[in-house]
Amino acid sequence: MTEALTIGWSNARAEASRGLYRRTLGLNLFLHLLIGLACILLPHWISATFGLPGPIPAGWVRGWGAMLILVSALYTPGLIDPFRVRLPNLIGLGGRLWLTIIWLFCGGGFLWFALFDFLFFVILARLYLRFLTNTLMTRP
Structure with a gap:
Protein backbone atom coordinates (compact mmCIF):
# COMPACT_ATOMS: atom_id res chain seq x y z
CA MET A 1 0.00 0.00 0.00
CA THR A 2 1.34 3.42 -0.87
CA GLU A 3 1.56 6.27 1.58
CA ALA A 4 -1.00 8.28 -0.42
CA LEU A 5 -3.67 5.68 0.33
CA THR A 6 -3.38 5.73 4.13
CA ILE A 7 -5.94 7.58 6.22
CA GLY A 8 -3.23 9.11 8.41
CA TRP A 9 -1.52 10.66 5.42
CA SER A 10 -4.86 11.95 4.10
CA ASN A 11 -5.73 13.45 7.50
CA ALA A 12 -2.37 15.18 7.73
CA ARG A 13 -2.76 16.58 4.23
CA ALA A 14 -6.29 17.82 5.01
CA GLU A 15 -5.11 19.51 8.23
CA ALA A 16 -2.19 21.15 6.43
CA SER A 17 -4.46 22.53 3.71
CA ARG A 18 -6.97 23.69 6.36
CA GLY A 19 -4.23 25.55 8.20
CA LEU A 20 -2.94 27.24 5.05
CA TYR A 21 -6.45 28.30 4.04
CA ARG A 22 -7.22 29.66 7.51
CA ARG A 23 -3.94 31.60 7.68
CA THR A 24 -4.51 33.14 4.25
CA LEU A 25 -8.13 34.01 5.01
CA HIS A 44 -9.27 61.93 3.42
CA TRP A 45 -5.99 59.97 3.51
CA ILE A 46 -7.68 56.94 1.91
CA SER A 47 -9.10 59.13 -0.87
CA ALA A 48 -5.76 60.82 -1.51
CA THR A 49 -3.75 57.57 -1.39
CA PHE A 50 -5.90 55.74 -3.94
CA GLY A 51 -6.66 58.73 -6.16
CA TYR A 75 -16.92 35.81 7.87
CA THR A 76 -15.51 34.69 11.24
CA PRO A 77 -17.49 31.40 11.55
CA GLY A 78 -16.13 30.35 8.15
CA LEU A 79 -12.63 31.13 9.37
CA ILE A 80 -13.03 29.08 12.54
CA ASP A 81 -14.49 25.95 10.91
CA PRO A 82 -14.26 26.20 7.12
CA PHE A 83 -15.56 22.67 6.49
CA ARG A 84 -18.78 22.74 8.50
CA VAL A 85 -19.50 26.42 7.91
CA ARG A 86 -19.07 26.57 4.15
CA LEU A 87 -21.67 29.19 3.23
CA PRO A 88 -19.73 32.28 4.46
CA ASN A 89 -16.66 31.03 2.59
CA LEU A 90 -18.57 30.47 -0.65
CA ILE A 91 -20.43 33.78 -0.37
CA GLY A 92 -17.12 35.51 0.39
CA LEU A 93 -15.52 34.06 -2.73
CA GLY A 94 -18.47 35.11 -4.88
CA GLY A 95 -18.46 38.54 -3.25
CA ARG A 96 -14.78 39.06 -4.01
CA LEU A 97 -15.36 38.23 -7.67
CA TRP A 98 -18.44 40.48 -7.78
CA LEU A 99 -16.55 43.38 -6.20
CA THR A 100 -13.69 42.89 -8.65
CA ILE A 101 -16.14 43.46 -11.49
CA ILE A 102 -17.70 46.49 -9.77
CA TRP A 103 -14.28 48.07 -9.06
CA LEU A 104 -13.23 47.51 -12.69
CA PHE A 105 -16.31 49.37 -13.92
CA CYS A 106 -15.59 52.22 -11.49
CA GLY A 107 -12.05 52.59 -12.88
CA GLY A 108 -9.51 55.13 -11.63
CA GLY A 109 -8.18 54.55 -8.13
CA PHE A 110 -10.69 51.74 -7.67
CA LEU A 111 -8.52 49.52 -9.89
CA TRP A 112 -6.27 48.92 -6.86
CA PHE A 113 -9.28 47.52 -4.99
CA ALA A 114 -10.12 45.34 -8.01
CA LEU A 115 -6.58 43.95 -8.03
CA PHE A 116 -6.67 43.30 -4.26
CA ASP A 117 -10.03 41.51 -4.39
CA PHE A 118 -9.18 39.51 -7.51
CA LEU A 119 -5.84 38.29 -6.14
CA PHE A 120 -7.44 37.16 -2.90
CA PHE A 121 -10.33 35.59 -4.85
CA VAL A 122 -7.94 33.45 -6.91
CA ILE A 123 -5.72 32.50 -3.96
CA LEU A 124 -8.58 31.72 -1.57
CA ALA A 125 -10.61 29.84 -4.20
CA ARG A 126 -7.67 27.55 -4.98
CA LEU A 127 -6.85 27.00 -1.31
CA TYR A 128 -10.49 26.36 -0.38
CA LEU A 129 -10.97 23.89 -3.21
CA ARG A 130 -7.78 22.09 -2.20
CA PHE A 131 -8.89 22.05 1.43
CA LEU A 132 -12.35 20.67 0.59
CA THR A 133 -10.89 18.03 -1.72
CA ASN A 134 -8.32 16.92 0.86
CA THR A 135 -10.93 16.82 3.61
CA LEU A 136 -13.35 14.78 1.52
CA MET A 137 -10.53 12.34 0.71
CA THR A 138 -10.25 11.52 4.44
CA ARG A 139 -13.78 10.10 4.42
CA PRO A 140 -13.79 6.48 3.26
Missing part, protein backbone atom coordinates in the same frame (compact mmCIF):
# COMPACT_ATOMS: atom_id res chain seq x y z
CA GLY A 26 -7.07 35.40 8.39
CA LEU A 27 -4.53 37.65 6.67
CA ASN A 28 -7.20 38.86 4.25
CA LEU A 29 -9.65 39.60 7.07
CA PHE A 30 -6.94 41.40 9.04
CA LEU A 31 -6.15 43.57 6.00
CA HIS A 32 -9.87 44.30 5.61
CA LEU A 33 -9.98 45.33 9.26
CA LEU A 34 -7.02 47.69 8.79
CA ILE A 35 -8.51 49.19 5.63
CA GLY A 36 -11.89 49.56 7.33
CA LEU A 37 -10.37 51.32 10.34
CA ALA A 38 -8.36 53.59 8.04
CA CYS A 39 -11.56 54.48 6.17
CA ILE A 40 -13.32 55.34 9.41
CA LEU A 41 -10.46 57.26 11.02
CA LEU A 42 -8.66 58.71 7.98
CA PRO A 43 -11.16 59.08 5.11
CA LEU A 52 -10.37 58.73 -5.34
CA PRO A 53 -12.65 61.75 -5.33
CA GLY A 54 -12.55 63.67 -2.07
CA PRO A 55 -14.81 62.25 0.61
CA ILE A 56 -17.22 65.16 0.70
CA PRO A 57 -19.10 64.34 2.79
CA ALA A 58 -16.66 62.01 4.52
CA GLY A 59 -19.55 59.73 5.48
CA TRP A 60 -19.43 57.53 2.39
CA VAL A 61 -15.82 56.46 3.03
CA ARG A 62 -16.52 55.91 6.72
CA GLY A 63 -19.65 53.92 5.89
CA TRP A 64 -17.72 51.77 3.44
CA GLY A 65 -15.07 51.12 6.11
CA ALA A 66 -17.71 50.15 8.66
CA MET A 67 -19.33 47.76 6.17
CA LEU A 68 -15.94 46.21 5.41
CA ILE A 69 -15.42 45.53 9.13
CA LEU A 70 -18.96 44.13 9.45
CA VAL A 71 -18.51 41.77 6.49
CA SER A 72 -15.20 40.58 7.95
CA ALA A 73 -16.90 39.88 11.28
CA LEU A 74 -19.64 37.89 9.53
Whole structure:
Protein backbone atom coordinates (compact mmCIF):
# COMPACT_ATOMS: atom_id res chain seq x y z
CA MET A 1 0.00 0.00 0.00
CA THR A 2 1.34 3.42 -0.87
CA GLU A 3 1.56 6.27 1.58
CA ALA A 4 -1.00 8.28 -0.42
CA LEU A 5 -3.67 5.68 0.33
CA THR A 6 -3.38 5.73 4.13
CA ILE A 7 -5.94 7.58 6.22
CA GLY A 8 -3.23 9.11 8.41
CA TRP A 9 -1.52 10.66 5.42
CA SER A 10 -4.86 11.95 4.10
CA ASN A 11 -5.73 13.45 7.50
CA ALA A 12 -2.37 15.18 7.73
CA ARG A 13 -2.76 16.58 4.23
CA ALA A 14 -6.29 17.82 5.01
CA GLU A 15 -5.11 19.51 8.23
CA ALA A 16 -2.19 21.15 6.43
CA SER A 17 -4.46 22.53 3.71
CA ARG A 18 -6.97 23.69 6.36
CA GLY A 19 -4.23 25.55 8.20
CA LEU A 20 -2.94 27.24 5.05
CA TYR A 21 -6.45 28.30 4.04
CA ARG A 22 -7.22 29.66 7.51
CA ARG A 23 -3.94 31.60 7.68
CA THR A 24 -4.51 33.14 4.25
CA LEU A 25 -8.13 34.01 5.01
CA GLY A 26 -7.07 35.40 8.39
CA LEU A 27 -4.53 37.65 6.67
CA ASN A 28 -7.20 38.86 4.25
CA LEU A 29 -9.65 39.60 7.07
CA PHE A 30 -6.94 41.40 9.04
CA LEU A 31 -6.15 43.57 6.00
CA HIS A 32 -9.87 44.30 5.61
CA LEU A 33 -9.98 45.33 9.26
CA LEU A 34 -7.02 47.69 8.79
CA ILE A 35 -8.51 49.19 5.63
CA GLY A 36 -11.89 49.56 7.33
CA LEU A 37 -10.37 51.32 10.34
CA ALA A 38 -8.36 53.59 8.04
CA CYS A 39 -11.56 54.48 6.17
CA ILE A 40 -13.32 55.34 9.41
CA LEU A 41 -10.46 57.26 11.02
CA LEU A 42 -8.66 58.71 7.98
CA PRO A 43 -11.16 59.08 5.11
CA HIS A 44 -9.27 61.93 3.42
CA TRP A 45 -5.99 59.97 3.51
CA ILE A 46 -7.68 56.94 1.91
CA SER A 47 -9.10 59.13 -0.87
CA ALA A 48 -5.76 60.82 -1.51
CA THR A 49 -3.75 57.57 -1.39
CA PHE A 50 -5.90 55.74 -3.94
CA GLY A 51 -6.66 58.73 -6.16
CA LEU A 52 -10.37 58.73 -5.34
CA PRO A 53 -12.65 61.75 -5.33
CA GLY A 54 -12.55 63.67 -2.07
CA PRO A 55 -14.81 62.25 0.61
CA ILE A 56 -17.22 65.16 0.70
CA PRO A 57 -19.10 64.34 2.79
CA ALA A 58 -16.66 62.01 4.52
CA GLY A 59 -19.55 59.73 5.48
CA TRP A 60 -19.43 57.53 2.39
CA VAL A 61 -15.82 56.46 3.03
CA ARG A 62 -16.52 55.91 6.72
CA GLY A 63 -19.65 53.92 5.89
CA TRP A 64 -17.72 51.77 3.44
CA GLY A 65 -15.07 51.12 6.11
CA ALA A 66 -17.71 50.15 8.66
CA MET A 67 -19.33 47.76 6.17
CA LEU A 68 -15.94 46.21 5.41
CA ILE A 69 -15.42 45.53 9.13
CA LEU A 70 -18.96 44.13 9.45
CA VAL A 71 -18.51 41.77 6.49
CA SER A 72 -15.20 40.58 7.95
CA ALA A 73 -16.90 39.88 11.28
CA LEU A 74 -19.64 37.89 9.53
CA TYR A 75 -16.92 35.81 7.87
CA THR A 76 -15.51 34.69 11.24
CA PRO A 77 -17.49 31.40 11.55
CA GLY A 78 -16.13 30.35 8.15
CA LEU A 79 -12.63 31.13 9.37
CA ILE A 80 -13.03 29.08 12.54
CA ASP A 81 -14.49 25.95 10.91
CA PRO A 82 -14.26 26.20 7.12
CA PHE A 83 -15.56 22.67 6.49
CA ARG A 84 -18.78 22.74 8.50
CA VAL A 85 -19.50 26.42 7.91
CA ARG A 86 -19.07 26.57 4.15
CA LEU A 87 -21.67 29.19 3.23
CA PRO A 88 -19.73 32.28 4.46
CA ASN A 89 -16.66 31.03 2.59
CA LEU A 90 -18.57 30.47 -0.65
CA ILE A 91 -20.43 33.78 -0.37
CA GLY A 92 -17.12 35.51 0.39
CA LEU A 93 -15.52 34.06 -2.73
CA GLY A 94 -18.47 35.11 -4.88
CA GLY A 95 -18.46 38.54 -3.25
CA ARG A 96 -14.78 39.06 -4.01
CA LEU A 97 -15.36 38.23 -7.67
CA TRP A 98 -18.44 40.48 -7.78
CA LEU A 99 -16.55 43.38 -6.20
CA THR A 100 -13.69 42.89 -8.65
CA ILE A 101 -16.14 43.46 -11.49
CA ILE A 102 -17.70 46.49 -9.77
CA TRP A 103 -14.28 48.07 -9.06
CA LEU A 104 -13.23 47.51 -12.69
CA PHE A 105 -16.31 49.37 -13.92
CA CYS A 106 -15.59 52.22 -11.49
CA GLY A 107 -12.05 52.59 -12.88
CA GLY A 108 -9.51 55.13 -11.63
CA GLY A 109 -8.18 54.55 -8.13
CA PHE A 110 -10.69 51.74 -7.67
CA LEU A 111 -8.52 49.52 -9.89
CA TRP A 112 -6.27 48.92 -6.86
CA PHE A 113 -9.28 47.52 -4.99
CA ALA A 114 -10.12 45.34 -8.01
CA LEU A 115 -6.58 43.95 -8.03
CA PHE A 116 -6.67 43.30 -4.26
CA ASP A 117 -10.03 41.51 -4.39
CA PHE A 118 -9.18 39.51 -7.51
CA LEU A 119 -5.84 38.29 -6.14
CA PHE A 120 -7.44 37.16 -2.90
CA PHE A 121 -10.33 35.59 -4.85
CA VAL A 122 -7.94 33.45 -6.91
CA ILE A 123 -5.72 32.50 -3.96
CA LEU A 124 -8.58 31.72 -1.57
CA ALA A 125 -10.61 29.84 -4.20
CA ARG A 126 -7.67 27.55 -4.98
CA LEU A 127 -6.85 27.00 -1.31
CA TYR A 128 -10.49 26.36 -0.38
CA LEU A 129 -10.97 23.89 -3.21
CA ARG A 130 -7.78 22.09 -2.20
CA PHE A 131 -8.89 22.05 1.43
CA LEU A 132 -12.35 20.67 0.59
CA THR A 133 -10.89 18.03 -1.72
CA ASN A 134 -8.32 16.92 0.86
CA THR A 135 -10.93 16.82 3.61
CA LEU A 136 -13.35 14.78 1.52
CA MET A 137 -10.53 12.34 0.71
CA THR A 138 -10.25 11.52 4.44
CA ARG A 139 -13.78 10.10 4.42
CA PRO A 140 -13.79 6.48 3.26
